[in-house]
Amino acid sequence: MSVDWGSGTELGEFRAQVRAFVAGHAPGRAARAGVRSPENAEELAELRRWIAALFEAGYFGADWPVEFGGDAGHDPRRDVVVAEEIARARAPMQLGGNALAASALIRFGSDEQQARLLPAIRSCDDLWCQLFSEPDAGSDLGGMRTRAVADGDDYVVTGQKVWTTNGHWADRGYLLARTDPDAPKHKGITAFAIDMDTPGIDVRPLRELTGTSDFNEVFLDGVRIPAAAVIGRPGQGWIVANASLAEERNGVSAAVVDLQLAWEDLHALAQKIEIDGRPALEQADVRQRFGALRAEIRACALLGQSSFTRWRAGRERVIDAPAGKLWFSELNLRLNEFAVDLLGARGILTEGDTDAVDSGRWQDAYLYARAYTIAGGSSEIMRNLIAERALGLPR
Numbered sequence: 298m299s300v301d302w303g304s305g306t307e308l309g310e311f312r313a314q315v316r317a318f319v320a321g322h323a324p325g326r327a328a329r330a331g332v333r334s335p336e337n338a339e340e341l342a343e344l345r346r347w348i349a350a351l352f353e354a355g356y357f358g359a360d361w362p363v364e365f366g367g368d369a370g371h372d373p374r375r376d377v378v379v380a381e382e383i384a385r386a387r388a389p390m391q392l393g394g395n396a397l398a399a400s401a402l403i404r405f406g407s408d409e410q411q412a413r414l415l416p417a418i419r420s421c422d423d424l425w426c427q428l429f430s431e432p433d434a435g436s437d438l439g440g441m442r443t444r445a446v447a448d449g450d451d452y453v454v455t456g457q458k459v460w461t462t463n464g465h466w467a468d469r470g471y472l473l474a475r476t477d478p479d480a481p482k483h484k485g486i487t488a489f490a491i492d493m494d495t496p497g498i499d500v501r502p503l504r505e506l507t508g509t510s511d512f513n514e515v516f517l518d519g520v521r522i523p524a525a526a527v528i529g530r531p532g533q534g535w536i537v538a539n540a541s542l543a544e545e546r547n548g549v550s551a552a553v554v555d556l557q558l559a560w561e562d563l564h565a566l567a568q569k570i571e572i573d574g575r576p577a578l579e580q581a582d583v584r585q586r587f588g589a590l591r592a593e594i595r596a597c598a599l600l601g602q603s604s605f606t607r608w609r610a611g612r613e614r615v616i617d618a619p620a621g622k623l624w625f626s627e628l629n630l631r632l633n634e635f636a637v638d639l640l641g642a643r644g645i646l647t648e649g650d651t652d653a654v655d656s657g658r659w660q661d662a663y664l665y666a667r668a669y670t671i672a673g674g675s676s677e678i679m680r681n682l683i684a685e686r687a688l689g690l691p692r
């Protein structure tokens with residue numbers, strides 16, 4: 298049931314090349330669901346090597362401007378193929394912080410920033426974190442309170458960030474801070490590229506529902522950074538941030554590959570596990586749920602494909618990105634709820650528990666599934682965007 302972007306000969310050949318490359322280079326560790334942090338320095342080094350190899354081979358960064366190592370004749374469908382093949386191998390994707398920082402620097406960075414920072418993103422010598430969310434500013438970033446006060450040739454930053462993925466491993470941070478407290482709330486914000494080892498930055502890992510620590514709280518106490526760290530112009534942070542957030546286009550099709558694989562694995566499992574002494578798949582209600590999920594995955598794939606096609610034709614609709622994100626994340630949650638249901642009492646067993654089915658993979662994916670409905674804009678915010686901007690409903 299795979300939706301094969303590029304079943305044409307040239308893209309088909311490209312897919313085969315990427316698949317072979319991924320098989321030869323992807324880190325060998327067992328993948329957990331979702332976007333997870335390396336657990337130790339060895340995993341981190343492996344991740345850096347993997348990302349650098351993807352850039353080196355031209356599979357990442359081909360869409361960058363040529364002067365920064367991109368490919369002039371780049372076909373964006375290739376990015377989709379790469380993302381799908383990485384998802385198929387359950388290997389790590391490009392790091393979200395690195396992708397965001399690259400996009401901001403390419404569009405708004407100074408010549409000096411571009412020359413210094415972009416090569417280190419390609420080689421993955423630099424791992425970036427995204428310092429946007431705060432305890433009282435997530436869905437509405439305009440509420441952020443972290444302050445950056447100009448002081449000579451520097452800014453002095455004080456405040457708190459939270460949910461900072463990979464903050465504990467990051468070399469650099471893509472920071473948003475308020476530089477003009479008197480400006481309207483979205484106007485007084487500035488974007489910065491900061492070094493995470495600057496004195497005054499305290500990163501404290503948070504333990505999540507899944508039992509792992511993938512994100513952090515970051516406290517900034519009188520952190521002195523040079524004015525040259527501003528990305529774009531002072532007060533332009535909202536524009537810089539929105540432009541970089543809008544860049545991610547391959548998420549849905551890669552996510553669909555994830556869903557398809559999970560569906561197939563679960564389907565195989567349902568032939569083995571028993572309910573009332575018979576294979577679960579022989580139960581009518583189980584078969585119906587499998588059928589419904591398969592149809593919804595197909596619809597999600599087509600939604601991703603049509604959005605991408607519209608984007609390439611310059612006819613993107615405001616509904617496209619929020620609808621894809623909402624559909625995938627809610628469907629992923631339903632699929633994993635079904636998985637733990639199907640496993641009955643064993644559904645609560647997790648990694649390391651005796652008798653855990655598939656090493657606890659389904660419980661981990663079920664617990665992680667909530668994160669997808671929040672990160673990058675919660676389901677409620679996606680529904681608001683669809684209702685207000687696409688359907689023209691009142692606020």
Ligand SMILES: Cc1cc2nc3c(=O)[nH]c(=O)nc-3n(C[C@H](O)[C@H](O)[C@H](O)COP(=O)(O)OP(=O)(O)OC[C@H]3O[C@@H](n4cnc5c(N)ncnc54)[C@H](O)[C@@H]3O)c2cc1C
Nearest residue numbers: 427428429430434435436460461462668671672673675677
């Ligand atoms: C796995 C994960 C990784 C993340 N990584 C990062 C990261 O690296 N860097 C970073 O900066 N942030 C990160 N985030 C934070 C993420 O961007 C925020 O969690 C998200 O924007 C929601 O903000 P919030 O958590 O403050 O919730 P809030 O905005 O406080 O929302 C709380 C609840 O209220 C609802 N709500 C809020 N406003 C409205 C409204 N107007 N209408 C209806 N309902 C509303 C929300 O849907 C939600 O259910 C990450 C989050 C997750 C889950």
